[in-house]
Each structure stands twice: as C-alpha cells, then as structure tokens.
Amino acid sequence: MRHINEIIIHCSATPVNWMSGAEAQAKVNEIRRWHVEERGWSDVGYSHIIDRDGTVALGRPIEKAGAHTKGRNANSIGICLIGGQGGTANDVFGDNFTQAQDNALRTLIAGLKREYPTIEKISGHNQYAAKACPCFNASAWYARKPAPEISGVVGAQQRSKPTQSRTVQATVVQGASAVGGAVGALNALDGTAQIVALAGCILIAAMAMFIMRERLKAWASGWR
Ligand SMILES: [Zn+2]
Structure with a gap:
C-alpha cells in the first residue's frame, strides 16, 4: 500500500x-x-x-x-x-x-x-x-x-450531542473537585476551627434556603 x-x-x-x-x-x-x-x-x-x-x-x-x-x-x-x-x-x-x-x-x-x-x-x-x-x-x-x-x-x-455532553461532564468534574477541596480544607483545621467552619457553612446554607424561599414566595404571588 x-x-x-x-x-x-x-x-x-x-x-x-x-x-x-x-x-x-x-x-x-x-x-x-x-x-x-x-x-x-x-x-x-x-x-x-x-x-x-x-x-x-x-x-x-x-x-x-x-x-x-x-x-x-x-x-x-x-x-x-x-x-x-x-x-x-x-x-x-x-x-x-x-x-x-x-x-x-x-x-x-x-x-x-x-x-x-x-x-x-x-x-x-x-x-x-x-x-x-x-x-x-x-x-x-x-x-x-x-x-x-x-x-x-x-x-x-x-449530531452536536457529544460536544454538549462533554461540556456537561466537565462541569460535573469541576463541581466534584470543588467539594473535594472544601472537605480537604475542613480536615486540615483543628477541632474548634472545624466546628466554627461547619457553623459558618450551615449559616450560609440556611441563608441560601431563606433567600430561595422568599423568591419562591415572590414567584408564587405573581412576581415573575
Ligand atoms: Zn482540482
């Protein structure tokens, strides 16, 4: 050949x-x-x-x-x-x-x-x-x-799907590594600092839920 x-x-x-x-x-x-x-x-x-x-x-x-x-x-x-x-x-x-x-x-x-x-x-x-x-x-x-x-x-x-799914896969991998990084940082702290950091995380989560609830309420009342 x-x-x-x-x-x-x-x-x-x-x-x-x-x-x-x-x-x-x-x-x-x-x-x-x-x-x-x-x-x-x-x-x-x-x-x-x-x-x-x-x-x-x-x-x-x-x-x-x-x-x-x-x-x-x-x-x-x-x-x-x-x-x-x-x-x-x-x-x-x-x-x-x-x-x-x-x-x-x-x-x-x-x-x-x-x-x-x-x-x-x-x-x-x-x-x-x-x-x-x-x-x-x-x-x-x-x-x-x-x-x-x-x-x-x-x-x-x-088809354009494989490109799209590759983008989605990349996003998932990035998200997973961000969570992994946060857990690693938490483990590196001593006992008291871990509790303080955890409390901070819970506070942020609670605030996020509160904001979400307020938005849902606003959405339900017709503000869209
Ligand atoms: Zn020619």
Whole structure:
C-alpha cells in the first residue's frame, strides 16, 4: 500500500443543476469519461466524488495514486465535490456547495483518517496551483470544525450531542473537585476551627434556603 499523508479537495466545476436527477455513480462515470477519453488517463482522477445531496460515490481505488494535483498525487487522496462552476478561490464552502456535502465531506475525512492515521493534512487544489478549485480554502474550512468523531452512514446528519455532553461532564468534574477541596480544607483545621467552619457553612446554607424561599414566595404571588 502506498503511503498516504494528505487529503486534497477538488470540485467538478459544473453548474448547480448539472445532471440533476442522475445517480451519483452516473456523474462519476461522466467525469471518468472526461478523464479517460479527453485526457488519456487510466481512470477517473479522484478516489471519491460527493454529490449535491451528500451521496459519496467511489472513483479510482485508493491503493492507486490519483490524478488530480500535479506533484502531489503519490501520497494523497483526491476528493471531488460536485458543483463549483463560477466560484473563486476566496469563496466560502456554502457559496458553491450544500450543507449535505459539508457533512458528507467531514464524515468521509473522519473515516479516512481512522483508516489511514498517517493523514496529517487536509488541503485544497488551489493551495498548490493558481486555480479556483475547489472554490474555498479547504484547510481553513477544516480547521473551523474538525471532522466528527462519530462513525456513521456517509451523508447522515451530524449530531452536536457529544460536544454538549462533554461540556456537561466537565462541569460535573469541576463541581466534584470543588467539594473535594472544601472537605480537604475542613480536615486540615483543628477541632474548634472545624466546628466554627461547619457553623459558618450551615449559616450560609440556611441563608441560601431563606433567600430561595422568599423568591419562591415572590414567584408564587405573581412576581415573575
Ligand atoms: Zn482540482
């Protein structure tokens, strides 16, 4: 197997409604025809093609070096997004491509990185050639929101729950360590000081309960 350390993103530079209604695989076949018949290559140049609806279709086998970025094909995987005609290198992803393509590309990158842990760079064709392709800055796009860690069906919507639950977990850990710290400080004190500190804690708790009760009363009486 060849050494893979990079994913390079491209676009097909086709209009938004190009071959609309056709299967993703039919679009791959058409791009293959351009590459084989018009450029004389052995196969389609990319390993994956992502259609407008997020469907991922396979192109040239990954084991074989692609034909997509001059001088960088040997150690990279080329992925092509369908669309991008009329776009520029300074566009953002959403100017030319769909949210479904964004999700599918991130999921695909996550899967490829798991399979080939030597992948260390996500880039775009325009970082290596004076071209608009893929019509956004791929490294900046990827850095904004790295690939999801959840494996799933390619093209499926990504969930934001794991991030939220990680935040909740962090909060719980912080709370627990704060309580642990207070108990530790209490143990370090001598007998009399412990009683004084405990009395202080009870007083603060009683005040908190009193304030809470007053607020509940105010709330119940219609002050909301
Ligand atoms: Zn390209």
